[in-house]
Amino acid sequence: MKHTSVVEDYLKAIWGLQQIERPVATSRIAERLDLTAAAVTAMIKRLADQKLVRHEPYRGVILTPAGELSALRIIRRHRVLELFLTETLGYEWDRVHDEAERLEHAASDELIERLARLLGEPERDPHGSLIPTAEGTVDREKLPALPDLPVDAPAAVVEVRVQSPDRLRYLGSLDLFPGAEVMVREQAPFGGPLSVEVNGAARVLARELAEQILVRPASRDEPSGDASPAEDAPGKAGAA
Amino acid sequence: MKHTSVVEDYLKAIWGLQQIERPVATSRIAERLDLTAAAVTAMIKRLADQKLVRHEPYRGVILTPAGELSALRIIRRHRVLELFLTETLGYEWDRVHDEAERLEHAASDELIERLARLLGEPERDPHGSLIPTAEGTVDREKLPALPDLPVDAPAAVVEVRVQSPDRLRYLGSLDLFPGAEVMVREQAPFGGPLSVEVNGAARVLARELAEQILVRPASRDEPSGDASPAEDAPGKAGAA
DNA sequence: TTCAAGGTTTAAGGTAGTCTAAAAATCTCC
DNA sequence: GGAGATTTTTAGACTACCTTAAACCTTGAA
Ligand SMILES: [Mn+2]
Ligand SMILES: [Mn+2]
Ligand SMILES: [Mn+2]
Ligand SMILES: [Mn+2]
Numbered sequence: 001m002k003h004t005s006v007v008e009d010y011l012k013a014i015w016g017l018q019q020i021e022r023p024v025a026t027s028r029i030a031e032r033l034d035l036t037a038a039a040v041t042a043m044i045k046r047l048a049d050q051k052l053v054r055h056e057p058y059r060g061v062i063l064t065p066a067g068e069l070s071a072l073r074i075i076r077r078h079r080v081l082e083l084f085l086t087e088t089l090g091y092e093w094d095r096v097h098d099e100a101e102r103l104e105h106a107a108s109d110e111l112i113e114r115l116a117r118l119l120g121e122p123e124r125d126p127h128g129s130l131i132p133t134a135e136g137t138v139d140r141e142k143l144p145a146l147p148d149l150p151v152d153a154p155a156a157v158v159e160v161r162v163q164s165p166d167r168l169r170y171l172g173s174l175d176l177f178p179g180a181e182v183m184v185r186e187q188a189p190f191g192g193p194l195s196v197e198v199n200g201a202a203r204v205l206a207r208e209l210a211e212q213i214l215v216r217p218a219s220r221d222e223p224s225g226d227a228s229p230a231e232d233a234p235g236k237a238g239a240a
Numbered sequence: 241m242k243h244t245s246v247v248e249d250y251l252k253a254i255w256g257l258q259q260i261e262r263p264v265a266t267s268r269i270a271e272r273l274d275l276t277a278a279a280v281t282a283m284i285k286r287l288a289d290q291k292l293v294r295h296e297p298y299r300g301v302i303l304t305p306a307g308e309l310s311a312l313r314i315i316r317r318h319r320v321l322e323l324f325l326t327e328t329l330g331y332e333w334d335r336v337h338d339e340a341e342r343l344e345h346a347a348s349d350e351l352i353e354r355l356a357r358l359l360g361e362p363e364r365d366p367h368g369s370l371i372p373t374a375e376g377t378v379d380r381e382k383l384p385a386l387p388d389l390p391v392d393a394p395a396a397v398v399e400v401r402v403q404s405p406d407r408l409r410y411l412g413s414l415d416l417f418p419g420a421e422v423m424v425r426e427q428a429p430f431g432g433p434l435s436v437e438v439n440g441a442a443r444v445l446a447r448e449l450a451e452q453i454l455v456r457p458a459s460r461d462e463p464s465g466d467a468s469p470a471e472d473a474p475g476k477a478g479a480a
Numbered sequence: 481t482t483c484a485a486g487g488t489t490t491a492a493g494g495t496a497g498t499c500t501a502a503a504a505a506t507c508t509c510c
Numbered sequence: 511g512g513a514g515a516t517t518t519t520t521a522g523a524c525t526a527c528c529t530t531a532a533a534c535c536t537t538g539a540a
Contacts, residue, residue: 106346112330
């Protein structure tokens with residue numbers, strides 16, 4: 001039931017990659033964790049021994065239910081910690097990942113649950129990612145990205161799926177935090193940039209970045225979502 | 241400049257033992273860290289290679305200035321974290337040590353300084369231990385223990401040098417937190433227990449425990465200390 | 481002054497995790 | 511249905527710790 005921090009990071013990586021492709025290839029894990037493929041193969045064997053993954057040689061791995069549960073518990077830790085760092089300690093949203101990456105292995109369940117209570121049992125981290133419950137469950141949501149929006153349709157930023165501190169800092173300078181009100185004004189052809197209104201201000205944004213910004217279109221009838229319960233705006237964490 | 245968590249724990253242990261006896265014997269370190277003497281000898285070699293300790297074979301080790309600086313920085317982390325856990329998250333004072341023991345290795349300097357700011361740049365941890373400065377300095381203070389007090393002389397608890405959660409919990413149930421007002425009423429002979437008044441309530445306390453409770457006698461003229469600046473009562477952290 | 485007790489170090493071996501280089505399997509594309 | 515490219519796994523080594531058992535100092539008491 002208790003794993004090393006290295007194992008925890010592997011599980012987290014595999015879980016994330018699994019959202020894209022199952023089974024997960026050795027090389028995908030290697031590049032995400034910045035290790036050689038040989039190291040990953042060796043670790044995969046240990047994970048399989050511990051019944052955390054199933055491995056088909058030369059084919060890849062998938063998490064077992066036990067592995068997935070552990071992964072989600074670590075992801076919960078990571079995201080709760082990230083939110084604590086921005087909300088309580090005033091970190092910028094581009095600086096929280098590395099800190100949380102280490103703390104997630106040292107914090108006890110009790111600490112995480114106390115932090116979650118302090119933060120009001122939050123649903124999303126500073127980047128808008130859903131925080132798994134303490135029991136290890138998350139909804140799988142498929143939201144449109146900014147370039148998927150029709151022109152002039154209002155929407156709200158929900159999640160910014162960007163890791164790089166540089167990019168996050170840049171997006172922050174454009175006010176593109178979860179909760180921001182956005183509207184696509186124009187999409188340049190041939191994969192060109194988007195003209196977007198963010199909280200009323202006109203911005204131009206590289207398509208590559210825009211694709212990582214997930215939004216919820218404003219429903220025309222009601223101000224909130226139609227089928228889902230009213231969203232609580234996560235509040236722009238650590239604005240510059 | 242950056243050490244493994246194991247190295248950090250060795251430095252911390254050696255620093256603490258050095259306050260009692262210099263040089264520090266292999267076996268003292270082994271028992272404090274719950275390791276075999278052989279493991280300690282091996283590690284001492286590595287520490288000496290890194291110029292963190294000086295080792296005289298068969299005699300013991302002492303920290304170099306670099307080693308002491310590192311030790312004090314880790315002790316600062318540990319104590320700031322402990323205070324955060326009691327003050328901000330409502331932990332009891334007997335539960336914070338283990339948690340801090342792990343977090344101290346994962347938290348960045350920036351995190352610790354932000355916590356310290358949040359906590360008002362505190363001077364003492366929940367047990368009353370002095371928190372080294374960010375620069376890595378602490379005053380060495382020698383306070384009397386409870387059994388050193390003359391009968392009927394009022395004093396204030398400053399530090400409770402007890403590790404064991406059981407004992408801490410017990411002392412907490414007697415209100416013996418830093419800041420408590422105490423007065424020894426009677427000392428049973430032959431190493432017997434002490435009768436002590438704690439915040440006005442009569443208590444009986446084993447001498448062994450009383451010896452770990454450091455106090456500052458109230459000066460008869462002024463309510464505060466005479467030479468030192470007024471102490472800020474650390475507030476009874478996590479009272480039951 | 482010797483010698484045994486007790487603490488310390490060395491020797492040998494183990495686990496977890498990493499790397500490079502080589503071997504093996506799979507994929508791609510003609 | 512291969513040949514060659516690409517991935518994956520194996521083999522062999524290395525670092526950081528830890529353990530037990532044996533050898534080695536230091537010391538104090540006879
Ligand atoms: Mn991590
Ligand atoms: Mn995040
Ligand atoms: Mn520690
Ligand atoms: Mn303490």
